[in-house]
Amino acid sequence: MNSTFRLTRVLGISIDIHISWLLVAALFSLTLARTYFPGALPGLTLHTYWTAGILTTVVIFASILAHELAHSLAAIREGISIKRIVLFIFGGVAQMEMEPDRPLAELKITAAGPLTSLAIALLLGTVYYLALPPEHIFSQAVFFVARLNLIVAAFNLAPAFPLDGGRLLRSAIWHFGKNLLRATRIAVAIGSLLSFLAMGLGFLLIFFQGTIWGLWYVFLGWMIYQAGQSSYSQLVFRQTFAGIKVSEIMSANPQTVPPDLNLEQLAEQFLQHKFGAFPVFYGSSTHGLVSLHHMKEVPREKWPHTSVVSVMTPLKECIVIEPQADAAEIMMKMAAGGEGRALVMENGRLVGILSRTDMMRFMQMHMILGAE
Ligand SMILES: [Zn+2]
Numbered sequence: 406m407n408s409t410f411r412l413t414r415v416l417g418i419s420i421d422i423h424i425s426w427l428l429v430a431a432l433f434s435l436t437l438a439r440t441y442f443p444g445a446l447p448g449l450t451l452h453t454y455w456t457a458g459i460l461t462t463v464v465i466f467a468s469i470l471a472h473e474l475a476h477s478l479a480a481i482r483e484g485i486s487i488k489r490i491v492l493f494i495f496g497g498v499a500q501m502e503m504e505p506d507r508p509l510a511e512l513k514i515t516a517a518g519p520l521t522s523l524a525i526a527l528l529l530g531t532v533y534y535l536a537l538p539p540e541h542i543f544s545q546a547v548f549f550v551a552r553l554n555l556i557v558a559a560f561n562l563a564p565a566f567p568l569d570g571g572r573l574l575r576s577a578i579w580h581f582g583k584n585l586l587r588a589t590r591i592a593v594a595i596g597s598l599l600s601f602l603a604m605g606l607g608f609l610l611i612f613f614q615g616t617i618w619g620l621w622y623v624f625l626g627w628m629i630y631q632a633g634q635s636s637y638s639q640l641v642f643r644q645t646f647a648g649i650k651v652s653e654i655m656s657a658n659p660q661t662v663p664p665d666l667n668l669e670q671l672a673e674q675f676l677q678h679k680f681g682a683f684p685v686f687y688g689s690s691t692h693g694l695v696s697l698h699h700m701k702e703v704p705r706e707k708w709p710h711t712s713v714v715s716v717m718t719p720l721k722e723c724i725v726i727e728p729q730a731d732a733a734e735i736m737m738k739m740a741a742g743g744e745g746r747a748l749v750m751e752n753g754r755l756v757g758i759l760s761r762t763d764m765m766r767f768m769q770m771h772m773i774l775g776a777e
Pocket residue numbers: 472476518519561569
């Protein structure tokens with residue numbers, strides 16, 4: 406997600422807002438100020454409605470954040486670090502550096518979120534019923550936030566992986582069946598079924614009731630379906646590469662090019678060797694990495710007068726890894742950074758290059774030759 410900005414940092418976790426959340430915040434403020442509050446308490450000033458609407462939206466924001474922070478704190482207690490929390494149109498997500506490795510850890514981390522939302526709902530609900538005069542706008546705001554937190558808890562507990570409910574389901578199947586991959590497959594299948602039901606319901610609403618809100622179910626179902634599929638393939642990916650070292654899948658002793666080569670000569674190298682990139686190497690030192698992408702940025706007529714060194718990615722900006730490094734971890738990092746390649750170096754000496762193609766080839770081999 407690129408269109409995010411950082412709001413603040415809490416406990417070393419970056420709290421990021423996706424621009425789609427601003428749309429949600431505006432919708433909430435508008436609905437509260439123009440429909441909800443005037444409906445519950447007629448006769449107040451527009452100024453009062455808007456103030457209440459905006460303040461209530463801020464509190465809603467804080468309670469979604471509390472839900473995600475609860476997941477994060479539970480994860481940190483289980484030894485999993487959290488880089489950031491992103492709030493977007495469908496709520497929030499706490500990005501874990503890695504997935505829990507035991508069912509109990511997943512259970513604790515997952516349960517913390519809905520429990521927090523439930524606790525907020527219960528607390529505010531109790532305060533509303535016992536202590537607040539219902540004819541006051543503040544009381545109506547408290548009631549609204551209580552009810553919203555109840556809805557957030559209930560929605561997240563739907564057994565549609567990767568929603569919290571689906572994760573709880575997975576941790577239970579994982580616990581009893583002792584097989585993470587199978588547990589995930591079952592949880593994702595149930596989640597997909599539910600997401601298709603949601604999409605179906607959405608279409609029915611659109612066609613038979615003519616209500617545009619049906620689109621919401623369609624989007625939501627689609628998002629959950631996509632997220633489920635991608636978590637499953639990520640898991641297969643991690644299990645395929647478990648225990649595999651970079652040295653086992655890299656291309657060893659790669660073809661290199663010297664820094665003073667011009668781009669016309671470089672083009673010939675690309676055509677001859679059919680690689681997507683070359684390490685730039687001279688004497689005994691590696692200077693960087695040059696790829697087809699770099700060529701594209703220079704107009705063809707300038708190729709004869711442009712040297713490799715002036716367009717390459719210098720070594721200090723390349724991903725440099727050791728041959729003993731864990732392949733899965735490196736691949737995740739490369740995918741996250743949008744990088745296609747990493748240089749493999751041992752004691753300052755170039756020993757290989759690791760590309761997405763190497764990874765794909767390895768996965769394909771793994772699939773064809775079998776092994777779960
Ligand atoms: Zn949650």
